Amino acid sequence: xxxxxxxxxxxxxxxxxxxxxxxxxxIVKDLKADNILLVTDEGLMKTGLVExxxxxxxxxxxxxxxxxIESDPSIDTAQKCxxxxxxxxxxxxxxxxxxxxxxxxxxxxxxSCCNKDVMxxxxxxxxxxxxxxxxxxxxxxxxxxxxTDRAILSDxxxxxxxxxxSKHLLPDVAI
Numbered sequence: 001x002x003x004x005x006x007x008x009x010x011x012x013x014x015x016x017x018x019x020x021x022x023x024x025x026x027i028v029k030d031l032k033a034d035n036i037l038l039v040t041d042e043g044l045m046k047t048g049l050v051e052x053x054x055x056x057x058x059x060x061x062x063x064x065x066x067x068x069i070e071s072d073p074s075i076d077t078a079q080k081c082x083x084x085x086x087x088x089x090x091x092x093x094x095x096x097x098x099x100x101x102x103x104x105x106x107x108x109x110x111x112s113c114c115n116k117d118v119m120x121x122x123x124x125x126x127x128x129x130x131x132x133x134x135x136x137x138x139x140x141x142x143x144x145x146x147x148t149d150r151a152i153l154s155d156x157x158x159x160x161x162x163x164x165x166s167k168h169l170l171p172d173v174a175i
Contacts, residue, residue, distance in 0.1 A: 024094075028092065074154045107164055121166075122153075126164075
């Protein structure tokens with residue numbers, strides 16, 4: 001007997017040479033975003049790639065970065081990102097990086113529109129509704145975080161890893 005399987009993925013997926021250069025600006029315009037948080041890491045900040053992506057969005061009034069993400073991202077780091085989003089009322093999150101960056105971005109985009117802390121959503125299907133729009137731009141291959149409905153975060157207090165699974169974590173766009 002075969003089991004029924006549900007497959008979910010990002011709303012739109014673009015791939016191919018220069019996809020970011022060809023599509024990002026139009027996608028952002030279509031989302032009517034004017035207060036953007038670009039989530040990345042310190043390593044990518046040093047490469048010039050972050051500046052290149054920001055230049056693609058020069059027409060935007062406000063683009064800020066959050067790059068304080070460790071390689072094994074923690075619940076505390078996700079909460080810091082959520083707090084920043086709530087404080088500054090961003091209306092679009094762009095994740096530029098590997099699985100750690102994208103997981104933090106997915107959780108932050110989903111949870112920032114709610115009144116609870118990140119820890120309250122750990123587990124399956126606890127996020128009640130869609131959060132902020134999210135564009136994921138992976139810079140590594142292998143994790144698939146840009147097209148999945150889950151994020152794995154470290155709980156430093158319990159020295160364990162915990163998952164957050166929700167259809168509301170799926171990026172709107174993956175490039």
